[in-house]
Amino acid sequence: MTQTPILPGATIGFLGGGQLGRMAAMAARSMGYDIQVLDPDTSCSARPIASKCITAKWGDTAAGAALARECAVVTLEIEQIPVETLDAVAAITPLHPGSGPLYIVQDRARQKEWLRSEGFPLGGFKTVTTEQECVNAVRALGPSIVKSSHGGYDGRGQARVTESFEGANAFTGVGGGCAVVEAFLDIHEELSVMVARSADGAVAVYPPSRNHHTAGVLTWAVTPGGFASETETQAMALALQITERLGIVGLLAVEMFKLTNGDLLVNELAPRPHNTYHHSERAHATSQFEQMIRAVCGLPLGATDILVPGAIHNLLGDLWHDGIAPDFAQALTIPGVRVHLYGKPSARPGRKMGHLSAVGATPEEALARVQQAYELLKR
Numbered sequence: 001m002t003q004t005p006i007l008p009g010a011t012i013g014f015l016g017g018g019q020l021g022r023m024a025a026m027a028a029r030s031m032g033y034d035i036q037v038l039d040p041d042t043s044c045s046a047r048p049i050a051s052k053c054i055t056a057k058w059g060d061t062a063a064g065a066a067l068a069r070e071c072a073v074v075t076l077e078i079e080q081i082p083v084e085t086l087d088a089v090a091a092i093t094p095l096h097p098g099s100g101p102l103y104i105v106q107d108r109a110r111q112k113e114w115l116r117s118e119g120f121p122l123g124g125f126k127t128v129t130t131e132q133e134c135v136n137a138v139r140a141l142g143p144s145i146v147k148s149s150h151g152g153y154d155g156r157g158q159a160r161v162t163e164s165f166e167g168a169n170a171f172t173g174v175g176g177g178c179a180v181v182e183a184f185l186d187i188h189e190e191l192s193v194m195v196a197r198s199a200d201g202a203v204a205v206y207p208p209s210r211n212h213h214t215a216g217v218l219t220w221a222v223t224p225g226g227f228a229s230e231t232e233t234q235a236m237a238l239a240l241q242i243t244e245r246l247g248i249v250g251l252l253a254v255e256m257f258k259l260t261n262g263d264l265l266v267n268e269l270a271p272r273p274h275n276t277y278h279h280s281e282r283a284h285a286t287s288q289f290e291q292m293i294r295a296v297c298g299l300p301l302g303a304t305d306i307l308v309p310g311a312i313h314n315l316l317g318d319l320w321h322d323g324i325a326p327d328f329a330q331a332l333t334i335p336g337v338r339v340h341l342y343g344k345p346s347a348r349p350g351r352k353m354g355h356l357s358a359v360g361a362t363p364e365e366a367l368a369r370v371q372q373a374y375e376l377l378k379r
């Protein structure tokens with residue numbers, strides 16, 4: 001399907017105005033688009049960038065329709081939006097990605113079952129809907145992670161278990177209902193691949209990012225990832241196949257694990273900008289945010305080459321003490337470092353408040369720079 005390009009000057013709607021929406025909206029603004037946002041939070045991060053914010057719950061189909069009526073295209077920065085709202089939007093204006101792929105991706109169990117049915121490589125897992133099924137799953141899989149099927153992110157809604165009897169508490173602990181029990185994997189390296197796809201089928205794949213998580217939350221990411229070249233080729237091919245099989249228009253980030261035994265497995269999918277590609281604003285010829293705008297507007301996709309090594313380090317609310325922000329001037333003493341803040345009004349431990357980015361002559365140098373700058377903020 002070819003799409004007449006939606007040219008700068010038009011209005012783009014965003015479902016979700018968190019930090020991903022904010023950064024994508026800034027890229028769209030740079031290109032000359034107008035932005036409107038729907039988000040339940042009156043002080044959402046994208047508010048200062050949008051010419052209009054609709055404050056409404058995700059399930060408010062009338063609010064979705066109201067956004068759609070004023071926009072040439074609607075995209076999103078969060079996938080957990082009820083299908084009724086997605087359909088209300090899509091009945092009025094193009095929605096990218098569409099509700100078909102979003103329905104599959106937005107629920108962890110459905111996403112994993114779909115990946116398995118399509119033959120993509122995954123770790124052992126079982127979908128469970130009762131405490132007893134959870135206990136049985138842990139007995140079969142051994143040490144596991146129980147993950148809620150709905151709404152978990154940044155390691156939230158997850159519980160690690162080693163013995164099967166712990167499965168009952170873990171199931172209720174993550175909220176009951178439906179959960180995925182995953183065998184605990186012996187991970188050697190974590191990587192992600194970002195893919196952009198347009199309605200006419202054009203695709204652009206980014207080289208893999210190397211990612212480091214602490215207690216389930218991304219700490220830093222760096223590119224080039226420095227993986228074995230066959231790992232990179234395999235990871236990029238996998239991500240592209242998944243994107244095409246899902247029929248994504250927009251972005252798809254594919255998180256992967258390289259195990260110590262050499263297996264490359266898919267962890268999870270995100271049909272939107274992703275924390276592990278924030279360095280694309282510095283390192284790549286086209287940032288993930290601009291790429292998303294190009295893809296959903298039917299513009300030619302931008303080059304994904306790495307122009308210079310780049311890294312990011314997340315800034316969590318833990319760095320704020322009694323509401324007082326760390327001394328960002330300190331971070332800026334390190335060459336190549338930039339500070340990115342999301343304008344969130346209050347800091348809480350674990351809350352993503354911003355990130356540091358840096359470029360360097362090598363990926364090691366770019367990473368060392370954000371780490372050094374981060375250490376200065378911890379004082």
Ligand SMILES: Nc1ncnc2c1ncn2[C@@H]1O[C@H](COP(=O)(O)OP(=O)(O)O)[C@@H](O)[C@H]1O
Binds near residue numbers: 152153154155184187
């Ligand atoms: N099956 C697993 N075995 C070992 N570590 C895991 C497993 N699943 C997740 N993790 C670790 O936890 C992190 C967050 O898990 P993930 O499923 O990606 O949840 P989220 O949706 O919160 O990002 C991963 O990036 C990885 O570091």
Ligand SMILES: [Mg+2]
Binds near residue numbers: 255
């Ligand atoms: Mg993840």
